[in-house]
Amino acid sequence: MLMATPHAATRASRAPLVAPRRAAEPALPDPCRTCAVRALSVCAALKGAEMAGLAGIVGRSQYPAGATIMMEGDPADHLFNIIEGTVQIYRLLPDGRRQITGFLMGGDFLGLALNDTNPYSAEAVGTVSLCRLPRRRFEQLIDQFPQLERRMLVDASNELFAAQEQMLLLGRKTAREKVATFLLMLARRAARRGKPDDEIVLAMSRAGIGDYLGLTIETVSRTITRLRRDGILALHGANRVEIVDREALEDAAEG
Amino acid sequence: MLMATPHAATRASRAPLVAPRRAAEPALPDPCRTCAVRALSVCAALKGAEMAGLAGIVGRSQYPAGATIMMEGDPADHLFNIIEGTVQIYRLLPDGRRQITGFLMGGDFLGLALNDTNPYSAEAVGTVSLCRLPRRRFEQLIDQFPQLERRMLVDASNELFAAQEQMLLLGRKTAREKVATFLLMLARRAARRGKPDDEIVLAMSRAGIGDYLGLTIETVSRTITRLRRDGILALHGANRVEIVDREALEDAAEG
DNA sequence: GAGACCGCTTGATCCAGGTCAAGGCCGGCG
DNA sequence: CGCCGGCCTTGACCTGGATCAAGCGGTCTC
Structure with a gap:
């Protein structure tokens, strides 16, 4: 609702706004309407007019490669939706050993936990653009639209399942199985985004893969x-x- | 509401029922009212009269040591609350390697996922007694009482956090650190249940600890x-x- | 109460993956 | 265009935890 973007496609898709607002489905508020990952994100739980509340509180931000988005233990003031790029979330041991617990990509939600303090750190892998929501106001939205909460519970369930799969990998798979599983996971995620599923671009370094x-x-x-x-x-x-x-890669992934 | 229990304390606390139902807070329905772990479980999200819906659909069941409570991939017809005993949930690789992803104890909820099929298998470690809820009817309850859904989201968040901690353990800790961390976790859980926190009873075998x-x-x-x-x-x-x-154990847990 | 079984401990040896050490490749910058 | 600094790869060697192999209790059975 606030700031205009210089993007050409944005201007073009804005044209219908000059029409009177008698349309059955009102035009989506601006920043969310043009959001490339809306269909993949929690925002998909909200329809048409309901988006207004969301659109009013979001802000976009950009992070360069390597930038810290949040630190474990800091107050969790904001939640984020990944628009573009890859984010790694991780936890550290006192001596610096690092475990990356996930790579988040377009449409993924960062801050599912709803805790007062961040339960992990998050860092931009390449250049990343995010949609930022103040936590307090998002919580108000949740109270207003129960389907948002349902969607978050579904997302949390899926993450929990993924986390258990990752525990199986970390605790019981060999190096070869781990790497094969990892590459297949990236291929599947690429496919869900409409990209070819036999060509993987590794956004993260070997150190990132190792720590994952x-x-x-x-x-x-x-x-x-x-x-x-x-x-x-x-x-x-x-x-x-x-x-x-x-096929051989799939075999390699499961022993 | 249905069956009377022979427990003395139950009879005593039932006395007020003879009073007319003008009381602000009606007496809790029976099976839940006498539940030893109510305060720890999801059920704590429901108050007084709301419990009636829950009490009407639950059933108790008992499993001997080693019994399978659910199998990965089977239809998820029921959810469970652990009343007493320890349950291990695990995933398997095709060749039989096993990763135990959690030990659940009194008050823990089994079936958070709300998927149509079980995302993991669950097995009684010792003798276990459970409170069983048909999934369909529990889902109706959720629609009726949004605070139940909120509670489940909070629980899922906490599990997610624990899962990430476990990934850190599996991926980056040494054997000594792993065992020390595990024992401290058991001690903390015992303490939350009011037991001494310096005397741990291992319900699970060495094989269970290893697979965890x-x-x-x-x-x-x-x-x-x-x-x-x-x-x-x-x-x-x-x-x-x-x-x-x-103190030494805590040092051993973090390198 | 003898025997068998099962889970736990301990010892000897092995090996997957870690550590240490050199290059190699490539992109950015002066 | 040539140098520099980060990654990445590769090789040589080491080691923590796995594997293989005995025992050792405890407890259940008959």
Whole structure:
């Protein structure tokens, strides 16, 4: 509702606003209407007019590669929706060992917990653009629209399931199985976003992959090399992975 | 409402029922009113009269040690509240490797996910008594009482946090740190139930501990032995652990 | 109360993945 | 355009925890 964006597509899609507001489904408020990930995000739980409350409180922000978005233990003033880019969330041990507990991408919700303090840190992997919501006002919205809460519970359930799968990976899989599982997960997520599912772009470094899988960078590197030598993958530069033999990769993921 | 219990305290607290129902807070319906873990469970979200709906649909059941309560992939017809005993939930790899993703105890809710099929298997560790709710009817209750949904979201949030902590443990901690962390977790849970926090009774076998921590039974056993030799623990039989030096145990848990 | 079974401990050995150490590749900057 | 600094890869070696293999209690059965 507030700021105009210079994006051409935005101007074009705004034209209908000159029409009187007699339409059955009122035009979506601005920042959310033009949101590329609305259908994937919690916002999908709200329809037409209900979006107004949301649109009124959101703000966009951009973070450069490596920027810290939130720190574990700090007050949780804001929630975020990822618009574009990849965010890694992680927890640290006192001596600096790091466990990345998730990579969030477009449409994912950052701050599901609704705690007063952040339960983990979050960092931009590449350039990231986020939709920021003040927590207090979002909580008011939840009280107003129960379907938002339902949607959050569904999301939390799914995350819990994913977390258990990740525990299985961390506790019981070999390095080869871990890397294969990880690549398949990225391929599936790419596919859900309409991208080809046999060409993976690794937004994160080898250190990021290692800290997600409970491995060192050397083991990640060696394991990828071995999968390449086995004819399962092909590399196009260090960060572009092609799945050459998907079936073999799936076999490798489960022992 | 239905069956009378022979418990003396129950009879005593029932006396007010003879009074006319003008009381502001009506007496709780029977099976829930006498529930030892009500304050700890989701049921705490419902007050007085609201409990009637819940009480009408619950049933108690008992499982012997080792019994399977639910199987991963089977239709999720029921949800459960743990009344007494310990339940382990786990996921398997095709070749039988197992990861236990949680131990549930009195007051914990089994079936948070609300999926159509069970996302994991659950098994009684010792003798377990459960409160069983048909899922369909519980979902109707949720629609009726939004505070139930809120409570489930809070629970799911907490589980998510615990899951991330467990990922940190599985991915980045040494065997000694894992075992120390595990024992401290059990001690804290015992304390929340009003038991002494320096005497832990291990309901689960070494195999269970190993499958929870991503270790073998031999490593679990050796690690406990070492903590004992270091004067941090004392064992009274294989399953009764006394924390002798809590500070040292806490140091051991975080490197 | 003898035997068998099951879960736990302990010892000996092995090996997957960690650690340490060199390069190699590539993109940014002067 | 050549140098510099980050990543990434690869090699050599090491080690924490796995694997393999005996026992050792405790307890259940008959």
